[in-house]
Amino acid sequence: MTIQALYTLFQECPSISTDTRKITPNSMFFALKGDNFNGNSFAKTALESGAKYCVIDEKEFLINEKCILVDDVLKTLQELANYHRKQLKTPIIALTGSNGKTTTKELIHAVLSTQFKTLATKGNLNNHIGVPLTLLSLTRDVEIGIIEMGANHHKEIEFLCQIALPDYGLITNFGKAHLEGFGSIEGVIKAKSELYEHLKQHHKPIFLNINDPVQVKQAANYNKLVTFDTSDSNHTLKLKSAQPLLSFEYQNTTVKTHLTGAYNFNNICAAIAIGTYFKVRPEFIKQAIKNYIPTNNRSQVIKKGTNTIILDAYNANPTSMMAALENFKQTESNQKVLFLGDMFELGADSAIEHQNIVNYIEKHIIANVNLIGSNFFKTKTVNPLIKTFETFEDLRSDLNSNTVNNALILIKGSRGMALERVLEFL
Incomplete structure (x- = not known):
């Protein structure tokens, strides 16, 4: 089927779906593939859940005329988007x-x-x-x-x-x-x-x-x-x-x-x-x-009990981590607590970049510091206020036995660290 013909069918549909758990009525379902799933195998479920058409790229899942067979579902999605953009x-x-x-x-x-x-x-x-x-x-x-x-x-x-x-x-x-x-x-x-x-x-x-x-x-x-x-x-x-x-x-x-x-x-x-x-x-x-109120763990300021929490745990890299620490350093508070998680996708620079963060904290920030993750766990420090935890479970045990009150708290780490979980203990 040509993109022009597919676009005609797309115009009959009020929305696009890629997840059978979130099918909207009369949508066009694109059977995308991932490392651990094959969307083609969900074509029948998508139609039963209310999709009007299913775009698939494996012939064995061609159930009826509502299934549209293409060479590559992802490429077709991208081509259709480009075509739609040009029309509008x-x-x-x-x-x-x-x-x-x-x-x-x-x-x-x-x-x-x-x-x-x-x-x-x-x-x-x-x-x-x-x-x-x-x-x-x-x-x-x-x-x-x-x-x-x-x-x-x-x-x-x-x-x-x-x-x-x-x-x-x-x-x-x-x-x-x-x-x-x-x-x-x-x-x-x-x-x-x-x-x-x-x-x-x-x-x-x-x-x-x-x-x-x-x-x-x-x-x-x-x-x-x-x-x-x-x-x-x-x-x-x-x-x-x-x-x-x-x-x-x-x-x-x-x-x-x-x-x-x-x-x-x-x-x-x-x-x-x-x-x-x-x-x-x-x-x-x-x-x-x-x-404008930030959400999704990005630059959020949260009051919880007696604590003021800066929650910036959606993502982290050396540049954003240093900027957050510089801001934290300048923010006045009688008690400060840091929860920093590993920074991902740094390749060969990972060890030195994590150590650079620790060195900055040692030199510039007076606070109780909690460093979480295998990369931070390998760093070296002589500051007794800096504690390292190889896993979040290790941190959890420490938090269960130590309460934090009347503090300014910064929580920051890469998305995979899911450090917003710290909120449960504050």
Whole structure:
């Protein structure tokens, strides 16, 4: 079946499904494969659960005329998303970066949605499956799409751009993330800049933080730049405080947010710049950022009992970990407690990067420190306030016998560490 013919059937369906546990009525089910599952084997279940069509790529699961046999389900999903994107021609803002992608995307969405019908990537569905699914959820009434793009290898951003065909782009930053796949910080810069390269080739605007010299270098000699400044030199936008909640001054008004950390100021500046570019009224911009409440373990400030908790446990890499620690160091409290989990996908740099974090804590932070995971367990320290636990179960035993009260607590680690579990003991 051609993509054009499949698109005709897609237009009969109100949604796409990829999980038979979450089938929506009359949806089109794509039988994707993974390391431990074969979606083709669920085609019959999908139809019985209410799917109108099933896209499969193994002939033995061809049950009836509702099953559409293709060469490759994933490739077909991506091609259909690209075709749909071309039909609608919805303006697309794409963003990538090492840190802050999802928070920035949510802030941009909050700002733009005050004046436009917008659609943004849900959660962090930012890969070769998530991006097509987001594009396929675009409808004709959506005025602006905001697509987050993630990657841990070279050419992934380039590939996602070929599917989404963005009209605008933003890179939040370049940091020490996914070094195992990118090889080095230089590899990170090259890979993330694939977004810039795509926009340059198609003469599309780039939103550029001119306080980041690396970004400025990567966008050099390009004439379609929408620049913004995160310093206070122009006296229109400046950071007021970041402890524990961030506040900033914008157009002679102090705006208090629900975000923590000075590192989130760059994300706010990007959202304001994009809102301004699309002529969103300043009072709407202020209100949108003021009302935005982070979720999903990202930069959340939680009061629990007598403790104030900074929960930033969705992900971690050396750059984001150091930024969180710098902010924690500057936040005043009589008692501080740290729970830090391993940082994943660092490859050969893992040992030295974990030891660098320990060295920084020893030198700069006075706190009771709990380091969790096999990588942190191998680090060396002479500080008696720093405890290491090879597994979360080891930490659990310690928490069961030691209570934490009246403290400022930072919880941060890679997603696989699931450190939000610490909340159960606080």
